[in-house]
Amino acid sequence: MDTVKVSVVLPTYKNxxxxxxxxxxxxxxxxxxxELIVVDEGDLDRGREIIDYYEKADPRVKSIHEKNGGYGKSVNKGFAIAQGEYWAIVEADDFLEPTMYQELYEYAKRLGADVVKSSFYEHFPNGKRIYSRHEYLNNHLPSNRTFTLIEFPQFIATHPSIWGGIYKASFMKENDIHCVEAKGAGYIDGVFRLDVMMNAKRIAWLNNPLYNYRLTNEAASSAPANYNLSAMLHRWSEVHERLSKRQKLRDIIGPFLAREEYVNTIEWIYGKGKTCTEDDLKLLKQNLVYVEENYIRSAPILTEQEKSIMLGFKNNVDLFVKQSKRHMNISKYKNYIREITVKLTSFKMIGIFSCALIVFVPFTIAFYIGAYDFLLLGNSRYIVNILLSVVSLLFLIVTVSCLFLKVLYKGYKFWKFKRR
Structure with missing residues (x-):
């Protein structure tokens, strides 16, 4: 291979x-x-065996095996040895459409772009794959031309998806752009995206989903159980620190960043009940100082309710954190009741209950006939009817009890999930 067109950096840890x-x-x-540069943490595990196999089988594969201490540091080590004209990042639990880099590279070369981004598919635990997250961008960004962030600030209004594009190596080196080297996953993508986009003179958007973003990996930092509020608040602090030095840019993109900051921080506290430490509260207050009220009020993607909540947090963080706990308690019971209602009205549940009722009704009639004949007429042959009726009644009671316990269990599991 004479020239490398795209260097792909793949950080991996227990994937x-x-x-x-x-x-x-x-x-x-x-x-x-x-070229593929795989950067792992140096563990001698199954992942290492997989990497070694591909490195021997394909000369385009390189690997770095050493303790890195985080996603950002791994990416930077990959960038340091990359030989490609463009650089790319892939997360180890995702996968690509076959034409991704050909389409991005040819588009970048035709337009002379510093960075090209494309949309992506989201893969959910139920097996569904949807393409919806970038509908807003598709409706607001130009195609077949380059632009700057000041021209189209809408570009920064949604998920950073730093893995959904390619970056010109010369541009990255000239502007000394690299990832924040935070511990673990560290949510470095928002800061990296800002560093890239606010320095790029020629950004391009390709309206074609080429990356498959997996939401089924429970070990991922994006999974609810692994969410780290403190780390996220620190990354937003770094975003605000960078923008504080570029007031004009901040005023332009501020309303578009408001939605992302709401989703990444406030929604987790108010909507999902994440607990704030004293340090978290202090940092949240500092961050919201930079989010001016007019940014929130003019945010094009925030709903009116979200704007109201964000303004409430900005004006009185302590009060709204307390209200968040009360809001979560109310939502918890509402969701619990809703879950029970859904389960009780499901087709399967109705079917089982109907079968029990069908069995119960005729035997109830038989019970009254048998009881009448036995008690008033002294006819003992109807004692069988009575016994069958009692059995059918017990069957109905057991069936309904089992269904109710199942609903309670499902509701409890749902409640526990919402508490995370």
């Missing part, structure tokens, strides 16, 4: 379950002039 599919999707790209 054995998805790693083969991920690597295969990179190496089988229609653009063959690529």
């Amino acid at each position: 054995e379950e998805y790693l083969v599919q991920c690597i295969e999707s990179i190496l089988n790209q229609t653009l063959e002039d690529i």
Whole structure:
């Protein structure tokens, strides 16, 4: 391979379950002039065996095996040895469409772009794949031309998706752009995106979903159980620190960033009940100083209710954190009742209950006939009817009890999930 068109950096840490599919999707790209740099934490595990296999099998694969201490540091180490004309990042639990890098590279070359971003698919635990997150961008960004963030601030209004694009190596080096080296996953994507976009003179948007973003990995930092409010608040502090030095840009993109900051911080506190430490509250207050009221009021993606909540947090954080706990308690019981109602009215539940009722009704009639004949007429042959009726009644009671206990269990599981 004479020239490398795209260098793909793949940080990985305990992603054995998805790693083969991920690597295969990179190496089988229609653009063959690529290199894959896999950066792991140096553990001698199944993941290491997979990486070693591909490194021996394909000369385009390089690896770095050493303790890095975080996603950002791993990406930076990959960038440091990258030989490609453009750089890309892939997360080890995701996978690519076969034409991704060919389409992005050809589009970048045709437009002379510093960075090209594209949309993506979201993969959910139920197996569904949807393409909806970038509808707002598709409706507001131009195609077949480059632009700057000041021209189209809408570009920064949604998910950072730093893995959904390619970055010109010369541009990245000239502007000394690299990832924040926070511990663990660290939510470094928002800061990285801002560093790229506020320095890029030629941004391009390709309206085609080419990346498959998996939401089924429970070990991912984006999973609810792994959410780290403190780390997220620190990343937003770094975003505000950068923008404080560029007031004009801040005033332009402030309303568009408001939605992301709401989703990443306030919604977790108010809508999902994440607990705030004293340090978290202090940092949240500091961050919201930079979010001016007119940014919130003019935010194009925030709903009126979200604006009201964000303004409430800005004006009195302590009060709204207390209200968040009360709001969560009310929502918890509402969701619990809703879950029970849904389960009780489900087709399966109605079917089982109907069967029990069908069995119960005729035997109830038989019970009254048998009881009348036995008690008033002294006819003992109807004692069988009575016994069958009692059995059917017990069957109905057991069936209804089991269904009710199942509903309670489902509701309890739902409640526990919402508390996370």
